[in-house]
Amino acid sequence: MSEVVRLSDVAKVYTMGDEKVEAMKGVSFSVSSGEFVAIMGASGSGKSTCMNILGCLDVPTRGDYLLDGVRVGDLSRNQLAEIRNRKLGFVFQGFNLLARTTARENVELPLLYGRVPAAERRSRALAALERVGLGGREGHYSSQLSGGQQQRVAIARALVNEPSIILADEPTGNLDTRTTVEIMSIFQELNRQGITIIMVTHEPEVAEFTSRHIVFRDGVVVSDISHVPLTVPKGEVAS
Numbered sequence: 001m002s003e004v005v006r007l008s009d010v011a012k013v014y015t016m017g018d019e020k021v022e023a024m025k026g027v028s029f030s031v032s033s034g035e036f037v038a039i040m041g042a043s044g045s046g047k048s049t050c051m052n053i054l055g056c057l058d059v060p061t062r063g064d065y066l067l068d069g070v071r072v073g074d075l076s077r078n079q080l081a082e083i084r085n086r087k088l089g090f091v092f093q094g095f096n097l098l099a100r101t102t103a104r105e106n107v108e109l110p111l112l113y114g115r116v117p118a119a120e121r122r123s124r125a126l127a128a129l130e131r132v133g134l135g136g137r138e139g140h141y142s143s144q145l146s147g148g149q150q151q152r153v154a155i156a157r158a159l160v161n162e163p164s165i166i167l168a169d170e171p172t173g174n175l176d177t178r179t180t181v182e183i184m185s186i187f188q189e190l191n192r193q194g195i196t197i198i199m200v201t202h203e204p205e206v207a208e209f210t211s212r213h214i215v216f217r218d219g220v221v222v223s224d225i226s227h228v229p230l231t232v233p234k235g236e237v238a239s
Contacts, residue, residue, distance in 0.1 A: 001032035003069075004165060004196055005054060010063035012049050023049040025219040026063065031198060033164070036191040036229065038207035039200045041216035048169070050216065051200045055088060055167050056080045068164070085114060089158030089166040093173035095150045097142045103129060104138035107157045114161070128156035132186055148179035155186060159195075166190065168199040172206050184209040185232040 012024040024046045031037055041047040052058040053065055056072055065072045067083065075083070084090075097106045107125040116124070129138050132152040142150055151171060158166050168187070172180040188209060191197050199210060207213055208230040215223045 001034050003030050004033050004067070005031040005198070006064075006066040007050075007053070008064045008066075010050075010053065010060045010065060012046075012053065012058065013061040023219055024053075024060075027216075027219075027221055028063075029214060029221060029224060031196065033196055034191070034194055035212060036188070036197045036210045037199065037212045037214060038210040039198065039214050039216065040202065040204070040207055042202065044218075045216040046219040047200050047216045051167060051169055051198075054198060055090060056084050085110060085161060087164055089161065089163035091151070091154050091158050091166060091168040091171045093170040095142075095147075095154045095174075097150055097153055099142050102139050102141055103134060103145065103153045103156075106142075106153055107160050110157060110161050124160050125156070128160045129153070131159060131190075132156045146179075147175055148182055151175065151179075151183055152186065155183075155190075159190070163195070165196045165198065168197065170200055170202070172201070172203070180206060181232055188229070188231060 007030070008028050010024055010027045011022060014021045014023060027046070027050065039047045039050060049058070053060060056067070059065075059073050068087065072080070072083075098109075104122065104125045107128050108121045111121040111124060126135070126138055129135060132155050134149065134152050134156065137145070137149070145153065166187075171187075172183055175183060184206065187197055187199070197210075201207055211229045212226045213223070214221055
């Protein structure tokens with residue numbers, strides 16, 4: 001498998017008044033195409049800072065981040081925005097859906113920014129919704145959808161540009177146990193289809209659905225372990 005992500009001695013220092021806070025302290029790891037990785041750790045461990053760097057939302061204070069072999073620190077703001085839109089799909093804990101907009105229109109948003117023609121936006125959005133089990137519900141508004149269905153819309157939105165990597169930040173944090181299993185089953189299916197997934201979570205039960213755990217503590221990686229993921233038997237996930 002080819003390497004899609006490499007962090008080499010990455011540190012991130014924030015200045016707060018006269019104080020400097022080192023959120024990451026020389027972190028190094030790589031992720032290969034097709035992996036499903038959980039980044040874990042307590043609040044303040046550095047995992048969210050790492051996710052921001054992986055998502056090209058922030059840049060290292062020192063060290064190198066290579067995304068598909070490209071040194072992210074050398075890119076302009078416009079180039080970073082293009083990479084985020086073309087290579088990366090984002091899924092967040094809070095869904096981040098527009099309330100007065102249908103599921104289809106929410107999924108179309110990344111394509112709208114990319115100036116994709118309306119007919120193609122519609123067809124690609126409908127296909128993405130179908131992939132997450134929401135075919136036929138494209139006209140529903142957020143208020144008409146359950147939390148799990150809203151997160152499926154958010155996953156479809158992340159998929160619509162056909163990214164090579166999905167970055168998920170606590171994607172099950174607002175969901176009950178059964179819905180969490182449903183969402184993790186969707187992620188596993190997308191991973192089987194070849195999408196690399198990197199997920200931040202503080203929940204060991206959620207991380208069990210991934211095949212690799214990278215654990216942060218106090219800004220450094222303290223363990224990096226591969227294991228056999230927990231899988232959901234077919235037929236146990238509601239559509």
